[in-house]
Amino acid sequence: MLLALYGVFAFIGLGYFAKTMRMVGNKQSGILLGFLLNFALPAQIFTGIYHVELDVKLILIMLIALSCSLIGGGAMYFFAKRILKRDKNTTIAMAFLTTLGNTLFLGVPLVQGALGQEYANKAILYDQICTAIPLATLTPLIMSLGGKGVFSIRAITMRLSQNPLFLALIVGLVFKFMPFSIEEWIFIPIRQLGACATPVALFAIGVQISIGDIKTEWKNTFFVLSWGMLIVPALVFLFIKLSGVAINDTWRMALLESAMPPLISSAAVIMRAGLNNKIAVSSVAFGIFASALTIPMWLRLTYL
8 A cells, every 4th residue: 555655646746746847738738638538548447347357246335335425425515505604616516526536546546556456447447336427427417506507318428428438438348248258468558558547647636736725725625525535434434334244355445435535527527617616626636645644544444
């Protein structure tokens, strides 16, 4: 885990350094993101989904973790609105940031470092079921609440059908259930392409980090991160303890993924919807640093 954290923050730091020294501009950043979203990440997802061992118990664990995230997001909405008395734009932003975590860019490399490649493949499936599909579903809703669009099934379907990551998931599942197997040598260039995903993604995170926004929204950021990185995984942990199931590595994977900091794409949606964008940027930036403390803590608790 420590080596995984070291690798994560090394690439993020390199991206932030490149941004600070103006070595990377908007043009280069756009090329990096285009390569990442259209080639590297789909390759990683396709390979991971094809090789993951699917079973009903795995899907059930993911759905339980997703339920805890949705409950946490709903509870944050009422907490921010009723207790904190925040305005509508801030309340919606806080709830949305709490619901979805950075389960791919941060989650997959951290799970791989803690539990190995087998569970990194499961973490890729977790990301698609518990983050990508909910993101595609909630984005039109958030946009409509911000007065920037209309929530409809067609809007959700369009987002999913145009998402290269979701399409990679579908293609991976289709080939997985074919009556024939794909020869492993075919995966050599696909794996090489997918191997670029993690360092490029973390570098891109570093380029997008804005430290200054942490100062202006530190109170709301504190509540968002405490809720999303402590209370939501606590719900998962509590379910495990109350249900009496043995904590295995699949449960550890789900717990770690549920404890990830806010999703970067959530911040982008909040900005497009005209909501409180400062809290979005602040939560994403500080959440990355906070994960260096909270993720090892949750991993340690599962072994007690």
